[in-house]
Amino acid sequence: MAAERKSLSGRQFRAILKKDIVMELRTFEMLTSMGLYTLLTMVVYFVALAGAGQDFDVRKIAAGLIWLAFVFTSLLGLNRSLVHEHDQGVLDALLLSPIDRPVIFFAKAAGNFIFITIVEALSVPVFYFLFLQGKGFGGPLWMLPLSIVAASIGLSGIGTFLATMSVNSRGKDVLLAVLLIPLIYPLLLGAVSAASSSIVGGPHAFSEFWQAMGFIGGFDVIMLLASFGLYEFIVGA
Amino acid sequence: MARNKTTIATLALGGLLTTAAFLMAFLWAPMTDFGSVNIGGAEIARPDIAQKIFYFHVPVAEASFLVFFFVALYGALFLAKKDRVYDTKARIAAEVTLMFVILTMISGDLWTKASWDTWWVWEPRLTTYFIMTLLVVAYFVLRNSIEDEERRATYAAVFGIVAFLDAPLSFMITRWYRSIHPVVIGGASGSWLFGPRLVTFIVAQVGMLALGYAIYQLRMREELTKERIEAAKAALEG
Amino acid sequence: MSEDGAYAAIQVRDLVRSFGTRKALDGVSFELPRGAFLSIFGPNGAGKTTLVKVLTTLIAPSKGSAEVAGCDVVADAVQLRDKIGLISHNPLLYPDLNAQENLEFFAEMYGLEHPKERIDELLTAVELDHRRLDLVRTFSRGMLQRLSIARALLHHPDVLFLDEPYSGLDPHAMDILDSLIAQVRSEHTFVMISHDLDKGLELCSHALILARGRVVLFEPRSEIDEAVFAATYRTTVGTGVA
Numbered sequence: 001m002a003a004e005r006k007s008l009s010g011r012q013f014r015a016i017l018k019k020d021i022v023m024e025l026r027t028f029e030m031l032t033s034m035g036l037y038t039l040l041t042m043v044v045y046f047v048a049l050a051g052a053g054q055d056f057d058v059r060k061i062a063a064g065l066i067w068l069a070f071v072f073t074s075l076l077g078l079n080r081s082l083v084h085e086h087d088q089g090v091l092d093a094l095l096l097s098p099i100d101r102p103v104i105f106f107a108k109a110a111g112n113f114i115f116i117t118i119v120e121a122l123s124v125p126v127f128y129f130l131f132l133q134g135k136g137f138g139g140p141l142w143m144l145p146l147s148i149v150a151a152s153i154g155l156s157g158i159g160t161f162l163a164t165m166s167v168n169s170r171g172k173d174v175l176l177a178v179l180l181i182p183l184i185y186p187l188l189l190g191a192v193s194a195a196s197s198s199i200v201g202g203p204h205a206f207s208e209f210w211q212a213m214g215f216i217g218g219f220d221v222i223m224l225l226a227s228f229g230l231y232e233f234i235v236g237a
Numbered sequence: 238m239a240r241n242k243t244t245i246a247t248l249a250l251g252g253l254l255t256t257a258a259f260l261m262a263f264l265w266a267p268m269t270d271f272g273s274v275n276i277g278g279a280e281i282a283r284p285d286i287a288q289k290i291f292y293f294h295v296p297v298a299e300a301s302f303l304v305f306f307f308v309a310l311y312g313a314l315f316l317a318k319k320d321r322v323y324d325t326k327a328r329i330a331a332e333v334t335l336m337f338v339i340l341t342m343i344s345g346d347l348w349t350k351a352s353w354d355t356w357w358v359w360e361p362r363l364t365t366y367f368i369m370t371l372l373v374v375a376y377f378v379l380r381n382s383i384e385d386e387e388r389r390a391t392y393a394a395v396f397g398i399v400a401f402l403d404a405p406l407s408f409m410i411t412r413w414y415r416s417i418h419p420v421v422i423g424g425a426s427g428s429w430l431f432g433p434r435l436v437t438f439i440v441a442q443v444g445m446l447a448l449g450y451a452i453y454q455l456r457m458r459e460e461l462t463k464e465r466i467e468a469a470k471a472a473l474e475g
Numbered sequence: 476m477s478e479d480g481a482y483a484a485i486q487v488r489d490l491v492r493s494f495g496t497r498k499a500l501d502g503v504s505f506e507l508p509r510g511a512f513l514s515i516f517g518p519n520g521a522g523k524t525t526l527v528k529v530l531t532t533l534i535a536p537s538k539g540s541a542e543v544a545g546c547d548v549v550a551d552a553v554q555l556r557d558k559i560g561l562i563s564h565n566p567l568l569y570p571d572l573n574a575q576e577n578l579e580f581f582a583e584m585y586g587l588e589h590p591k592e593r594i595d596e597l598l599t600a601v602e603l604d605h606r607r608l609d610l611v612r613t614f615s616r617g618m619l620q621r622l623s624i625a626r627a628l629l630h631h632p633d634v635l636f637l638d639e640p641y642s643g644l645d646p647h648a649m650d651i652l653d654s655l656i657a658q659v660r661s662e663h664t665f666v667m668i669s670h671d672l673d674k675g676l677e678l679c680s681h682a683l684i685l686a687r688g689r690v691v692l693f694e695p696r697s698e699i700d701e702a703v704f705a706a707t708y709r710t711t712v713g714t715g716v717a
Binding site: 008011012014015019022023026027084087088089090092093094095096097098099100236 | 531532533553554556557559560561563565566567568569570571572576579580581583584585586626
C-alpha cells in the first residue's frame with residue numbers, strides 16, 4: 001500500500017510538472033516576461049553605473065547586481081505559476097483528487113526552479129557581455145553556476161510557498177515581495193558571497209565559498225522542510 | 238477578573254524594575270571608558286556614557302525576540318487546534334513584538350550614533366533586528382491583505398512560524414559575513430559584564446519582560462472584550 | 476449503516492462548521508441512501524456550498540461527523556477522494572491545455588490504470604471526441620460543462636456533487652447535460668445544489684432546504700406536498716438572503 005502511494009505520488013508529481021512545462025511552452029508567458037524584466041534591469045544598471053567611471057571595477061558588485069535581478073525576476077515568475085491554479089478555481093479539482101498536498105508543493109516548486117534557472121542561465125552571459133567584457137573572473141568559474149543553482153533551490157522553494165498565499169490576496173505581487181524579501185535575506189547574503197568568491201576571487205575564495213554554500217544549504221534544508229510541513233495548511237485554506 | 242490584579246501588578250513591577258534599572262545604570266554600574274587621555278599630565282579616563290544605552294537596548298532586543306517566539310508558538314497552536322483565540326493571541330504578540338523591535342532599532346541607532354558617530358552600521362544585531370522589523374511588518378501586511386477570517390488566521394500563523402525560523406539564520410549569516418568583511422567597530426570585551434553591571438542588566442531585562450507581558454495582557458483583554466461585543470451584536474441582528 | 480447491508484451514501488450527524496462567531500453550518504443532520512439524487516435548495520449564504528465542501532473533504536468540519544460512501548470525511552479523506560466527483564459552475568479545467576491533455580492530467584491525478592481507453596470512452600460519451608485536440612480556452616460554456624463532466628467521471632466515482640451545474644447554460648447545453656446525467660443516473664448517487672426549483676425537484680429523489688446553516692426541510696420526493704414545499708421554499712429562499 002505504501003509502495004502504491006509512493007508511485008501514485010510520483011505520477012502526480014510528474015503530471016503536474018509536465019502540465020506546467022507544456023502550458024509554458026505553449027504560451028511562453030512566464031519566460032518572456034521574466035527574460036524581458038531581467039534585460040530591463042540591466043538597462044537600469046547601466047544607468048546606475050554610468051557615473052562610476054572607467055576605473056570602477058564592476059566585478060566587486062557584480063554578484064549583488066546579478067542576484068538583485070534574479071530576485072525581482074523570480075517575483076514575477078512565482079506569482080504567475082500559482083495564478084494558473086487560482087484562476088478558474090482549478091486548484092479545487094486538484095485538491096479533490098487523492099493527492100498528498102506536499103506533492104503539489106514539490107511539483108510547483110520544481111517547475112518554478114526550472115524556469116528560474118533557465119532565466120538565470122540566460123542572464124549571466126548577457127550580464128557578462130554587457131558589463132564584464134575583457135575582465136576575467138578572479139576565482140574559479142565553476143563556483144558561479146553551482147552557487148546559483150543551490151540558492152535557486154531555496155528561492156523557488158520558499159517563493160512557491162509564499163506565492164501560494166499571496167495569490168489569494170489583494171495586491172498579489174506587492175504582498176509576495178513584502179513577504180519574500182526579508183525572508184530570503186540570509187539566502188541572498190550567502191548567494192552573493194558565494195558568487196563573489198567566483199567573480200572577485202581573492203586569497204580566501206575557497207574557504208569563503210564553501211562556508212557560504214554551507215549557509216545556502218542550511219537555508220534550503222530548513223525552509224524546504226518548513227514549507228513541506230506547513231503546506232497542507234495553506235493550500236486550499 | 239482576578240487577572241486584573243496580576244496585570245496591574247506586572248505592569249507596576251515592570252515599570253518599577255525598568256526605572257530601577259535606569260537609575261542603577263547611571264548611578265551604580267561602573268562606567269566603561271574609551272581608554273584614557275593625558276590632560277595636563279594626569280591620566281583621565283574618557284567615559285563612554287553612550288554605553289549606558291546598552292542597559293536598555295539589549296533587554297528590549299532580547300524581549301522582542303522572546304515575544305516573537307510567542308507569535309510563532311501561538312501560530313502553531315492555532316494550526317493545531319483551529320481555535321480563533323490563538324490567532325488573536327498571536328496578533329497581539331506580534332503587536333508587542335513590533336513595538337519592542339522598533340524600540341530596539343531606535344536605541345540601537347542612538348547607541349551607534351553616540352559611539353561611532355554614524356547613524357547606521359550593518360552589524361549583526363542591528364541588521365538582524367532590521368530584518369525582524371521587516372518580517373513583523375510583513376506579518377501585518379499579510380493580515381491586511383486577506384479578507385477571509387479563517388484564511389487570514391491560517392496564513393498569518395504559517396508566516397509567523399517561518400519568519401521566526403528566519404531570524405536566527407539572519408543573525409548567524411550576518412555575523413559570519415562580518416567576520417570575513419570586518420567593519421571596524423569598537424566593542425566591549427566579554428569580561429566586563431560582571432558584578433554591578435550584571436545585576437543592573439538583569440534588573441533591566443526582567444523589567445522589560447514584565448512590561449512586555451503586561452502590555453500583552455492589557456491588549457488581550459481589550460481584544461477579547463471587542464470580540465464579545467461583536468458576538469453580541471451579531472446575535473442581536475440574527 | 477442502514478439495514479440490508481447497503482450503506483447509506485451520505486450520513487451527516489450534527490455537522491457544525493464555524494469560525495469564531497460565524498456559523499456556516501449549525502447542526503445539520505440527514506441520511507441519504509445509495510443511488511439517491513439529493514437537491515439542495517436555500518438562499519445565498521445558507522451554507523449549501525459549505526456543506527458540499529465538507530462532504531467533498533475540501534473543508535473540515537468543526538464539530539459533528541459526516542460519512543460519504545462509507546468513508547468519514549476527516550479520517551478517511553484520502554480514500555474518499557477516490558470515490559467522489561465534483562461538477563461546479565466553474566469548469567475546473569486548464570484553459571491552455573487541450574481537452575485530451577486535461578483529461579490525461581486528471582487521469583494521472585487519480586492514478587488510473589488504463590487512462591487512454593477511459594478518456595476515449597468519456598470523450599465519445601460527452602460528444603467532444605472531434606474537439607479533443609483543441610485548447611479548452613476555445614470551448615463554449617456548454618462544451619466546458621460537458622468536458623467537466625468527463626473530468627468528474629474519469630475515476631468512476633460513487634457520488635457526484637453538482638454545484639449549480641446548469642447556471643449559464645443555453646437550452647441546448649442543458650439538454651445535453653440532462654441526457655448525460657440520465658445516462659449515468661443509475662450507477663451513481665447525486666447531490667446537486669440548485670437555484671432552479673423546478674429542475675431540482677424534477678430530478679431529485681430527496682430534497683433538502685437549508686437556511687442559516689440549518690436544515691429547514693429534508694424529505695424524500697415521494698412525501699413532498701408540492702404546495703407546502705413551494706410555500707416553504709418561497710419563505711426561506713424567497714427572502715434572498717439567509
